[in-house]
Amino acid sequence: xxxxxxxxxxxxxxxxxxxxxxxxxxxxxxxxxxxxxxxxxxxxxxxxxxxxxxxxxxxxxxxxxxxxxxxxxxxxxxxxxxxxxxxxxxxxxxxxxxxxxxxxxxxxxxxxxxxxxxxxxxxxxxxxxxxxxxxxxxxxxxxxxxxxxxxxxxxxxxxx
Ligand code: ADP
Numbered sequence: 001x002x003x004x005x006x007x008x009x010x011x012x013x014x015x016x017x018x019x020x021x022x023x024x025x026x027x028x029x030x031x032x033x034x035x036x037x038x039x040x041x042x043x044x045x046x047x048x049x050x051x052x053x054x055x056x057x058x059x060x061x062x063x064x065x066x067x068x069x070x071x072x073x074x075x076x077x078x079x080x081x082x083x084x085x086x087x088x089x090x091x092x093x094x095x096x097x098x099x100x101x102x103x104x105x106x107x108x109x110x111x112x113x114x115x116x117x118x119x120x121x122x123x124x125x126x127x128x129x130x131x132x133x134x135x136x137x138x139x140x141x142x143x144x145x146x147x148x149x150x151x152x153x154x155x156x157x158x159x160x
Contacts (some may be wrong), residue, residue, distance in 0.1 A: 004028040004086040004117070007075040011043045012151045013054045014133060016125035020090045022063050023119060028086065030065045033058075034078055037070040044134060044158060053068045057148055077111040085114060092121045092129070134159065 003039075006024055010017055010033075025031045033054060037047035045053070047070040054068050071078045079087060085108065089100050104116035128146050136143050139153045144152070 001029045002086060003030045003032070003082070003084045004088050005032045005034050005075065005082075005084045006033040007036065007078075009038075009041070009043065009130065010050050010054060011045055011130050012133060012147060012155055013050065013057055014125075014128055014130055014147050014151075016090070016092075016121060016128040017054075018057055018061060018063075019122050019125055020088070020119055021058065021066060022061065023090045025059075025063050025066050027075055028065075028088075030067070031084065032067045032078075032084065034075055035068065035070045037072040039072070044109050045154070048096070049065075049154065053148075053151055053154060056150060060148070067130045074110060076107050076114050080111055081113050087114060087116045089116055089118055090107070090117045090121055092126055 004024060004027070006021060021031065021033060025057070035047055035050050035054065039157065043121070051068050051070055058068065060067050075087065089104070090096060091100060093115060100118065107114060133143050133146050134155065137159050
């Protein structure tokens with residue numbers, strides 16, 4: 001049984017994240033989406049809001065074998081404590097690669113038993129990142145192909 005984790009901020013969760021979760025959930029026996037509950041970082045949505053909306057997205061999409069958890073420490077420690085050997089990360093444009101590669105080296109240094117697996121984005125989500133969604137909402141731009149209607153409504157309530 002191979003268990004995997006998909007860690008991130010998910011502030012907010014996007015259709016790009018959902019796509020990755022769907023694809024990763026088919027590759028592993030279970031997938032834990034680990035939502036960063038990091039008080040030092042200035043998140044727009046608090047961790048409980050991100051967990052709740054992510055759960056709703058996954059339920060609506062009918063994706064199985066996925067658990068949503070929040071975690072306020074090192075992701076490798078979450079993995080170690082839960083017998084998880086694989087961490088999944090998404091790759092978008094080349095600029096992601098440098099950052100993601102470094103992060104995987106740091107995690108390898110912290111716990112050499114845990115492997116990082118990169119999944120390339122599906123093409124329609126190539127330029128989609130959470131910060132772009134937040135900016136577009138503030139400028140009244142169309143985000144309908146980037147997030148679910150529920151996420152859009154929640155962000156509008158927060159930002160407008
Ligand atoms: P973002 O980079 O959008 O702010 P996170 O930091 O929460 O989101 O990212 C968590 C993980 O999700 C990272 O591995 C990131 O590469 C991946 N990811 C984010 N958006 C996409 C996307 N559009 N396609 C594929 N992977 C993505």
